[in-house]
Amino acid sequence: xxxxxxxxxxxxxxxxxxxxxxxxxxxxxxxxxxxxxxxxxxxxxxxxxxxxxxxxxxxxxxxxxxxxxxxxxxxxxxxxxxxxxxxxxxxxxxxxxxxxxxxxxxxxxxxxxxxxxxxxxxxxxxxxxxxxxxxxxxxxxxxxxxxxxxxxxxxxxxxxxxxxxxxxxxxxxxxxxxxxxxxxxxxxxxxxxxxxxxxxxxxxxxxxxxxxxxxxxxxxxxxxxxxxxxxxxxxxxxxxxxxxxxxxxxxxxxxxxxxxxxxxxxxxxxxxxxxxxxxxxxxxxxxxxxxxxxxxxxxxxxxxxxxxxxxxxxxxxxxxxxxxxxxx
Amino acid sequence: xxxxxxxxxxxxxxxxxxxxxxxxxxxxxxxxxxxxxxxxxxxxxxxxxxxxxxxxxxxxxxxxxxxxxxxxxxxxxxxxxxxxxxxxxxxxxxxxxxxxxxxxxxxxxxxxxxxxxxxxxxxxxxxxxxxxxxxxxxxxxxxxxxxxxxxxxxxxxxxxxxxxxxxxxxxxxxxxxxxxxxxxxxxxxxxxxxxxxxxxxxxxxxxxxxxxxxxxxxxxxxxxxxxxxxxxxxxxxxxxxxxxxxxxxxxxxxxxxxxxxxxxxxx
Numbered sequence: 001x002x003x004x005x006x007x008x009x010x011x012x013x014x015x016x017x018x019x020x021x022x023x024x025x026x027x028x029x030x031x032x033x034x035x036x037x038x039x040x041x042x043x044x045x046x047x048x049x050x051x052x053x054x055x056x057x058x059x060x061x062x063x064x065x066x067x068x069x070x071x072x073x074x075x076x077x078x079x080x081x082x083x084x085x086x087x088x089x090x091x092x093x094x095x096x097x098x099x100x101x102x103x104x105x106x107x108x109x110x111x112x113x114x115x116x117x118x119x120x121x122x123x124x125x126x127x128x129x130x131x132x133x134x135x136x137x138x139x140x141x142x143x144x145x146x147x148x149x150x151x152x153x154x155x156x157x158x159x160x161x162x163x164x165x166x167x168x169x170x171x172x173x174x175x176x177x178x179x180x181x182x183x184x185x186x187x188x189x190x191x192x193x194x195x196x197x198x199x200x201x202x203x204x205x206x207x208x209x210x211x212x213x214x215x216x217x218x219x220x221x222x223x224x225x226x227x228x229x230x231x232x233x234x235x236x237x238x239x240x241x242x243x244x245x246x247x248x249x250x251x252x253x254x255x256x257x258x259x260x261x262x263x264x265x266x267x268x269x270x271x272x273x274x275x276x277x278x279x280x281x282x283x284x285x286x287x288x289x290x291x292x293x294x295x296x297x298x299x300x301x302x303x304x305x306x307x308x309x310x311x312x313x314x315x316x317x318x319x320x321x322x323x324x325x326x327x328x
Numbered sequence: 329x330x331x332x333x334x335x336x337x338x339x340x341x342x343x344x345x346x347x348x349x350x351x352x353x354x355x356x357x358x359x360x361x362x363x364x365x366x367x368x369x370x371x372x373x374x375x376x377x378x379x380x381x382x383x384x385x386x387x388x389x390x391x392x393x394x395x396x397x398x399x400x401x402x403x404x405x406x407x408x409x410x411x412x413x414x415x416x417x418x419x420x421x422x423x424x425x426x427x428x429x430x431x432x433x434x435x436x437x438x439x440x441x442x443x444x445x446x447x448x449x450x451x452x453x454x455x456x457x458x459x460x461x462x463x464x465x466x467x468x469x470x471x472x473x474x475x476x477x478x479x480x481x482x483x484x485x486x487x488x489x490x491x492x493x494x495x496x497x498x499x500x501x502x503x504x505x506x507x508x509x510x511x512x513x514x515x516x517x518x519x520x521x522x523x524x525x526x527x528x529x530x531x532x533x534x535x536x537x538x539x540x541x542x543x544x545x546x547x548x549x550x551x552x553x554x555x556x557x558x559x560x561x562x563x564x565x566x567x568x569x570x571x572x573x574x575x576x577x578x579x580x581x582x583x584x585x586x587x588x589x590x591x592x593x594x595x
Contacts, residue, residue: 051424076426087417091352092345103341104427132352148421 002065004029004156004187005050009059012045012211019045021211022059027189027204032182034202035191036304042211043191044084047160050189051081063156077105080149084161088144090134094125097133097144098151105152112151119147123177139170146177157181159190163197175200195301209308226298226306228254231279232266236289241265247282251275266296335434338427342435346409347442360443363401364451367394372458375518391451391460392545393517396537398451399480400508402444406484407500409436410491419592430586437484444480448473463549472547475570479540482577489585492592517541521558533560536573542566 005027012020020042027033035043048054050061052072061068064078088097095116102112120129123143133141142162149157162178163171178201182188192198198205199219207215207222215222231251235244241258244265248256252267259265269275276295283290298306350357371394372387410433413419422432452460462469491500514524514531515538524532532538543566545551562569 053420053423073426076424079424081421081424083417083420087421089345089349089418090416091349096345096348100341100345101421101425104338104422104425104431106337106426 002029003027003062004065005033005061005063005189007046007050007059007061010046010049010056010061011058012042012049012054012056018211020049020056020059023208023212025189025206025213027187029187030182030185031203032188032190032201034198034205035189035208036193036195036198036202036205037191037208038193038304041208043193043208044160045211046208047081047158047189047191051079051158052076053081077152078155080152080154080157082145082149082157082159082162084164088133088141088148090141091132093130093132094120094136094144094147095129098147101148101151107152115151119150123147137170139166139173142166142170142174143177146174150181154186156187157189159188161191161193163192163194171197195299195304199299207304207307214307215303222303223298226303228268228298229270229272229275230266230296231269231276231293232264232296233279233283233293234291235263235265236291238263240288243286244283244288247286247288248279250282251279263291269295331428335428335431338431339434339438342422342432343439346436346439350439350442360402360446361450364394364398364447365454367398368451368454368458371518372455385459387458388460388550389520389545390518391455392541392548392550393512393515394455395448395451395476395544396479396515396540397508397512397517398447399444399476400483400512400537401504402440402447403480403483403487404501404504404508405443405487406436406440407487407491407494407504408497409440410488411494411497411500414492414592415496419589423589423592429590430582433485433488433582433585433589436488437481440484441477441481444477448476460550464547468547468549471567472544475540475543475547475567478574479536479570482574482581485581485585486577489581489588492585492588511535512537515541516563521563533558534562536570539563539566539569539573543570 003026005025007023007025010020010023010025011018023042023046025033025035025046035046037043045054049056050063050068052068052075055069063075066074066078068075088094089100092100098116098119099112102115103109105112107115117126117129120126123146125140125144125147128136128140133144136144146159146162149159159178163174166174175197178188178190182201188201190198190201203218205215205217205219205222206213215225217225231248233244235241238260241260241263245256245258248265248267251269251271253270254268256265256267269279273295276293280290280293350360368391371390375386375390410419413422413432419432487500487504490503491497494500494503514528515535516532517537521529521532521538539562542557542563546566557563557566
């Protein structure tokens, strides 16, 4: 498989702040790469460089085999970009927005109109198509923005935090649309600070922090890297806690945690579901009543905490600085 | 050659988009139409009754100044429009498209000519109602209006550049106020130059706004018969002096604004 996106050693400074510090990326054709990191990690800077909005200070990048610095216009013909803020004109109708983008891609008058109607239909905006965008809900605006990125049927698509600020229902809708796109073979680079989103949409995940990749792999690989499934259970009676701990000790591969007041017991195990079943069987034999039980695999939150030493949602000073610098 | 055609084609698409906004945002249209009327009536009656412009009806003298001030203020639309598009991420979208790099600015400045034509028509109409007349020929009058549009067009590029530099449309409005107020008041727009003291007078004499006002007064025939222009080259040759300014402003600010557009980062 050829790489549709390839970045080598991208460096970008904003004054003193290093937004990118030698980032390498490779996205094979038809796959989805999730660029995951907190605010200020350098995700947006990476997308802006790949989408030709920004030139790197050092390093190189190719999109669809075209160098982003040497031939930015060539790249622009191959890509679609949908940004963090809905870049649609609120005074135009949905149709006018898409038609305008088509004209600027030089599709021609007729083809632009046709394409605009087609996309409105596809993104479930037909009825609202002739209303000014400012009457749209947040989710509708975001869908229109996404449609705008697809006008010229790009082979490579960049989505910069496509669901930031959306309510859960709109987010789920957006995910559905994005998954459909990917099925058709579009190569997608997606940035997100929602671990759940990367887990849902991306084939591969690159975790970035302070301008550099700190981990790569599939969602499962990253979770394995952090290690540790845990059996977690809540027992009915406090008096059962000691016996429960004894049972868990048979399977535990590490320290067992017991929280007396919540009657919550958890232990790291290996063997996944099998370990859970055997644990339950032994608890049953001991007539211990269990209220709640589960096998908890590490979330990407855990991954992030493990890799960076700080939580994913944390808004670091560096983050604020990066945004400040961008705005100058 | 194809590049020039691309600028026109893409510029036209952007112009159309901006013009749709005139219709969709009535507040803007109202401002465009009402403010010139307000300017003419306010200055015409408040100042017009108080100041002696030396023989000619002061109201008639004022019209040239009001015309210039209004179109210079009109250039603020360009700056505010660019800043708004930056702020909302629309410039990012444009910059990710394989379109001409200067089309957004050319499209914006072109649509603002339409704003300025509208406000000139309204101002002239209001002026006629309060007694202002063109006392020369149609051709000279058209030349006067063309000069106003040309000057405001050049000034649009200055404001467009500023719009790409600042963080929000509000800043454009405030910043431009600080520049445009002195520029349009320390001039012969509302008072005869003779009434200004030393340094202010020199500034006003070489202020391009004075030259434009002087030029349109001459072209509209709004100066007294015995009027003698101040003995400075700028006001002896106001049309030429204005054109030189237009050329200089465009030569500096078109490339500057386009360069800023290319490197502009969104906020």
